[in-house]
Amino acid sequence: MSHRQRRLLAVLTVVGASLAVGACTTAGAYDPTPLFTPSAAASPSPSATVTPSPAPSGTDVATTNCLQSYAPAATLPTPDKLPAGSTMAKIKERGRLIAGVSADTLLLGARNPVSGRIEGFDIEMLRGVSQAIFGDPNKVELKVITAAQRLPSLEDGSVDIVARNMTITCDRWKEIAFSSEYYRSGQKVLVRLGEKTGSGAPIKGMADLAGKKVCAPNGSTSMDKLRTFTDIEAVGADTHTGCLVLFQQGAVDAITGDDTVLAGLAAQDPYADVVQAPAFTAEPYGLGVNQKNVDFARFVNGVLEDMRADGRWTKAYNTWLADSLGKAPVPPEPVYGRTS
Amino acid sequence: MTAPPPPATAPPPPPPSVAPLPAVSRPPATSSPAGEPVPATGPAPGPTTAAAVPASGIRGRLEAVAASARAGMSGSPGRLRTVGIVCVVATLLFGLAAGQSFRSADGALGRAAANSDQLVRIQAIQTNVVQADADATNAFLVGGLEPAAQRTDYTEAIATASGLIAQAAQHQPADGAALSALNQSLITYTSQVEQARANNRQALPIGSQYLRSASADLRADALPLLKNLGEANDARVTEEFDRAARASLWLVVAGLLALVVLTLSLVWLARRTRRYVNLPLAVAALVVLVTMVGGTVGLLAVKGNVDTTRDGVYAATLSTARARIAGFDAKSNESLTLIARGSGAAFEKAWQASSGAVKAEISGLEATAPGLSPLPWDGYATAHAQIRALDDGGDWEGAVALATGQAANSGNATFAAFDTTSGEQLSALSGQTAQQLDDTGGWLPFAGVLGLVAGVIAALCAWWGVSLRLEEYR
Numbered sequence: 098m099s100h101r102q103r104r105l106l107a108v109l110t111v112v113g114a115s116l117a118v119g120a121c122t123t124a125g126a127y128d129p130t131p132l133f134t135p136s137a138a139a140s141p142s143p144s145a146t147v148t149p150s151p152a153p154s155g156t157d158v159a160t161t162n163c164l165q166s167y168a169p170a171a172t173l174p175t176p177d178k179l180p181a182g183s184t185m186a187k188i189k190e191r192g193r194l195i196a197g198v199s200a201d202t203l204l205l206g207a208r209n210p211v212s213g214r215i216e217g218f219d220i221e222m223l224r225g226v227s228q229a230i231f232g233d234p235n236k237v238e239l240k241v242i243t244a245a246q247r248l249p250s251l252e253d254g255s256v257d258i259v260a261r262n263m264t265i266t267c268d269r270w271k272e273i274a275f276s277s278e279y280y281r282s283g284q285k286v287l288v289r290l291g292e293k294t295g296s297g298a299p300i301k302g303m304a305d306l307a308g309k310k311v312c313a314p315n316g317s318t319s320m321d322k323l324r325t326f327t328d329i330e331a332v333g334a335d336t337h338t339g340c341l342v343l344f345q346q347g348a349v350d351a352i353t354g355d356d357t358v359l360a361g362l363a364a365q366d367p368y369a370d371v372v373q374a375p376a377f378t379a380e381p382y383g384l385g386v387n388q389k390n391v392d393f394a395r396f397v398n399g400v401l402e403d404m405r406a407d408g409r410w411t412k413a414y415n416t417w418l419a420d421s422l423g424k425a426p427v428p429p430e431p432v433y434g435r436t437s
Numbered sequence: 438m439t440a441p442p443p444p445a446t447a448p449p450p451p452p453p454s455v456a457p458l459p460a461v462s463r464p465p466a467t468s469s470p471a472g473e474p475v476p477a478t479g480p481a482p483g484p485t486t487a488a489a490v491p492a493s494g495i496r497g498r499l500e501a502v503a504a505s506a507r508a509g510m511s512g513s514p515g516r517l518r519t520v521g522i523v524c525v526v527a528t529l530l531f532g533l534a535a536g537q538s539f540r541s542a543d544g545a546l547g548r549a550a551a552n553s554d555q556l557v558r559i560q561a562i563q564t565n566v567v568q569a570d571a572d573a574t575n576a577f578l579v580g581g582l583e584p585a586a587q588r589t590d591y592t593e594a595i596a597t598a599s600g601l602i603a604q605a606a607q608h609q610p611a612d613g614a615a616l617s618a619l620n621q622s623l624i625t626y627t628s629q630v631e632q633a634r635a636n637n638r639q640a641l642p643i644g645s646q647y648l649r650s651a652s653a654d655l656r657a658d659a660l661p662l663l664k665n666l667g668e669a670n671d672a673r674v675t676e677e678f679d680r681a682a683r684a685s686l687w688l689v690v691a692g693l694l695a696l697v698v699l700t701l702s703l704v705w706l707a708r709r710t711r712r713y714v715n716l717p718l719a720v721a722a723l724v725v726l727v728t729m730v731g732g733t734v735g736l737l738a739v740k741g742n743v744d745t746t747r748d749g750v751y752a753a754t755l756s757t758a759r760a761r762i763a764g765f766d767a768k769s770n771e772s773l774t775l776i777a778r779g780s781g782a783a784f785e786k787a788w789q790a791s792s793g794a795v796k797a798e799i800s801g802l803e804a805t806a807p808g809l810s811p812l813p814w815d816g817y818a819t820a821h822a823q824i825r826a827l828d829d830g831g832d833w834e835g836a837v838a839l840a841t842g843q844a845a846n847s848g849n850a851t852f853a854a855f856d857t858t859s860g861e862q863l864s865a866l867s868g869q870t871a872q873q874l875d876d877t878g879g880w881l882p883f884a885g886v887l888g889l890v891a892g893v894i895a896a897l898c899a900w901w902g903v904s905l906r907l908e909e910y911r
Contacts, residue, residue: 127676130615130669132662193831200778201642208778210640213579213834215778238831240779250780338646345643365641 163267164381166277167391168433169399176232184386184393185230188257193238194230196223197256200241201338203361204417205262215239218357219260221413222279222384222401226258229400243335245316248272251387258397259385262355264318274390275383276397277431279410282355283376284319286311287362289350290370302374303329309350312340319354322378337362344369355380360421381429398431513709514910520702521903524718525896527698531725532892534691535732536885542684542736543881546743549677550874551608553751556670557867558605559612560758563663565598566623567765568856570655573630574772575849577637577648578837595627605666615666622658626651645776652773671755678743681878685736688888692729696722699899710906717902721895728891735884742877750873753806754866760798760812761859767791768852771821775828775837785825792818806866812859817851824848 179186188194198215199206206217224234242250247263250256251273262282265275286303294305303311307328313320315333323331332349334340340352341362352362352369356376363369384401386393404410405428414425572591576583599620606616629651636644699722706715770788774781795814802809820839823846828836840848 127609127611127669127673130612131665132615132618195831197779201646203642207642208645210637210642210644211582213837238779238833241777242780246780336646338643339650341643342646342650361642365636365643 163270164265164278164432165435166275166383166398166431166433167395167435169395169402173229173396173399173403176230179230180392183396184257184390185396189230193236194223194227194258195238195240195256197242197247197250197259197261198223198239199244199261199336200239201336202262202358203364204421205357205361206260207361215241218280218413218417219262221409221417222404223258223260225400225404225409226384226397229396229403243316244314244337245335247316247385251385254387257386257390257393262358262382263385264355264380265383266318269385272388273385274388274394275385276394277401277433278381278383278429279401280357280382281426281429282357282380282382284322284353284378284380285356285359285371285374285376287344287352287354287359287369287371289344290368292350292370300372302372303353303377306351310348311351311353312343312349313337313353314340317354318378318380323353341366341369356422357418360418364421398433401431514907517709517903517907517910520705521900521907523698524702524721524899524903527695528721528725528895528899529892531691531695531728531895532889534687535728535888535892538684538687538732538736539881539885539888541687542681542739543878543885545677545681545684546739546874546878546881549674549681549743550871552670552673552677553754553867553870553874555605555609555612556667556674557754557758557863558601558608559663559666559670560755560762562598562601562605562619563660563667564758564761564765565594565601566626566655566659566663567762567769569594569598570626570652571765571768571772573633573648574652574769574776575841577633577645578772578775578841583634583637591630595623599623609670612666612669615662615669619659619662619666622654622662626655626659629654649773649776652769674751678747681743682740685733685740688729688732688736692725692732695725695895696729699725702899702903706902706906710909715902715905717898717905719902721898721902724891724895724898728888728895732884732888735880739877739881742873746870746873746877749805750866750869753802753809754863754870756798756802756805757812757859757863757866760795760802760814761856761863763791763794763798764814764817764852764855764859767795767821768848771824771840771848775824775833775840778833779828788821792821809862812862813851813854817848817855820846820848820851 174180174185176189179189198219200208200215202217202219204217206215206219208215220237220239223237223239227237228234230236240250240256242256242259242261244261247259247261248269251259259273263269263275264282265278269275286300286306288300288306292300294300298305300306303326306326308330310330310332311323311326312332312334313323314336320331320333323329332340332343334343337352337354337358340349340354343349344352345366352359354362356371359371363371384397386397401410404413410428411425419425569591572587572594576587576591602616602620602623606613629647633644633647633651636647638644699718703715703718703722706718707713767788770784770791774784774788777784792814795812799812799814803811824836824840827833827839839846842848843850845851
């Protein structure tokens with residue numbers, strides 16, 4: 098057998114073998130389908146998943162000075178005598194007042210799933226403004242916004258007014274204008290029913306929650322205050338209802354917020370309990386308007402004066418808040434004097 | 438084979454002491470030169486090839502066999518025999534390669550069909566999931582009292598999706614891990630929707646938060662998984678289509694190799710034996726040539742058909758499925774826009790993107806499947822524009838009524854038209870894809886057997902041709 102022949106045989110054997118091997122191993126066996134690796138997926142929806150809360154924007158205790166709003170005119174102009182060229186006249190021309198509200202803050206502003214309507218104490222204030230402009234309390238378009246959208250939506254003009262349990266602060270005055278105070282709330286904390294401290298004592302306040310996870314909405318004064326408790330892990334959500342979802346799922350131990358808001362949350366979950374201790378902040382609520390619309394701020398203050406005077410304020414309080422927070426207090430005294 | 442003892446070249450001194458070995462040591466009868474004394478290096482006849490050492494047992498026998506084989510391959514008949522063996526091996530290999538070629542094409546087509554089935558299954562899962570979400574979000578708009586039909590539709594969509602997940606896992610083990618993750622995220626989704634329902638039924642605002650959360654998680658977890666699954670299976674279909682197209686390579690390479698071997702052998706024989714053509718060997722070459730050319734033409738035709746299917750009905754199937762998925766996604770986003778009530782700009786943007794995707798698929802379908810009537814998307818798009826106009830104009834209640842109503846121009850009714858038409862079109866197209874792939878490859882298993890038989894026939898002819906010459910040495 099010559100060298101060449103042997104080589105030929107060898108080549109044929111190799112080709113044959115490789116064909117056979119190639120046929121048997123590769124066909125029909127695939128790499129596993131890759132799994133999705135969770136990352137910051139772009140989702141347009143406000144999710145209740147835990148999101149890192151932004152850095153504190155500087156806690157600001159409301160001072161008397163910051164509560165100062167623009168004094169209203171002696172008498173409120175009637176709907177058909179609105180000053181020409183004023184913000185109110187423009188709103189009337191449009192045919193509706195566009196308001197930024199919450200749709201899931203029970204008692205203040207929440208969508209009634211049965212009727213589909215958004216209702217609450219905040220909404221009653223807007224009805225008053227609508228009544229003053231149109232002579233009809235229902236000419237309001239309610240735009241649902243998150244806590245963090247309150248200032249931007251006023252600044253870009255997408256809403257005329259915000260009634261969404263917003264605290265009057267000096268910081269916010271730099272970007273928007275407020276009405277006079279229409280409700281005095283305070284921050285409290287909500288825990289699981291029967292929750293005890295490590296030593297078995299009942300929870301009395303934030304001091305008893307060291308080392309726990311506490312939720313508050315991003316961009317709220319509640320979150321700013323929560324950030325000052327350095328031994329508590331702050332967890333952010335888009336809304337207070339988002340916090341309640343996390344609370345029910347066991348992702349957080351407690352929720353902090355204004356007593357009005359917490360009352361609304363506790364009403365939806367019999368195992369949630371608002372800690373009965375005095376509020377540890379003062380949260381004066383104001384209606385927000387665009388900084389340029391000083392005429393509108395004065396007008397709204399006039400409306401609030403009338404509502405306090407004619408009992409509509411007390412009626413709204415009794416309808417929405419009295420069951421959870423006790424009988425109606427004296428409405429907060431307005432503070433005026435702002436000029437610029 | 439590098440250091441053969443030279444029994445053929447030098448007459449060794451006969452060692453008398455090793456003579457009494459048994460018969461194995463003798464060269465077989467066929468190898469002894471019986472006829473012409475043509476070769477110059479004629480072997481020395483006689484018992485001289487016996488093993489030099491009287492080894493005992495198996496080792497001795499093996500050595501004896503090797504020695505006799507070497508003797509058989511030596512000299513002119515030996516060379517002739519080698520040529521014959523090479524020809525037989527080459528033609529048999531060709532037969533195997535031809536068989537493998539058709540088998541591989543057949544297998545690839547079968548797997549392409551299986552993978553495209555899987556892809557259709559994955560898309561059906563995705564469609565059902567987004568459909569369920571569209572139902573859940575739409576039902577939410579009307580509050581705690583969910584319309585019974587919509588609830589049934591949701592339940593059916595979820596049941597179908599979860600059934601399909603199990604089927605898909607059975608059909609493609611490589612998808613197993615992704616499908617089990619998908620199953621988990623579907624369970625999370627449905628449990629959140631149920632929680633939303635329970636809260637809705639009690640008129641608690643937290644219900645809407647659970648629904649939003651469910652919808653957002655679905656988009657963040659399940660849809661990317663489905664995207665991965667779709668892409669992986671699409672890649673597998675492409676891989677198998679390519680493999681089917683490549684299958685003729687085996688045939689051509691082995692065929693050319695066999696032809697070279699046979700031609701060289703014919704030339705060699707012609708020189709050595711003073712005959713111009715060894716007829717049986719030539720027939721063997723012809724069989725190889727015909728099988729190779731015929732098979733290649735056939736496989737090219739398969740490739741042509743595969744390409745037609747791939748660019749035509751298969752592409753149209755994928756396109757229709759994508760249009761449906763984008764359509765349902767748009768419907769969900771419409772509801773979410775309304776639920777967000779004024780701050781749903783991001784959802785409306787997503788609606789626009791999905792609607793654009795549907796329109797792109799519809800215009801793509803005109804190119805890939807010209808015979809199909811366009812999917813009725815415009816009717817729903819018009820309804821959506823009206824819904825947006827109402828909502829943006831401050832009439833939220835009117836917008837919701839138009840979106841959830843059952844009137845002919847409502848969002849739900851116009852969308853149902855799109856859903857029905859596209860669903861029918863999808864099942865027709867995916868049936869056609871399977872049918873065409875099946876028709877294309879129907880003859881391949883048969884051809885695989887024929888290829889093997891052709892190899893065996895060529896081998897027999899080759900051996901016959903060589904043994905004709907060998908006869909002359911007897």
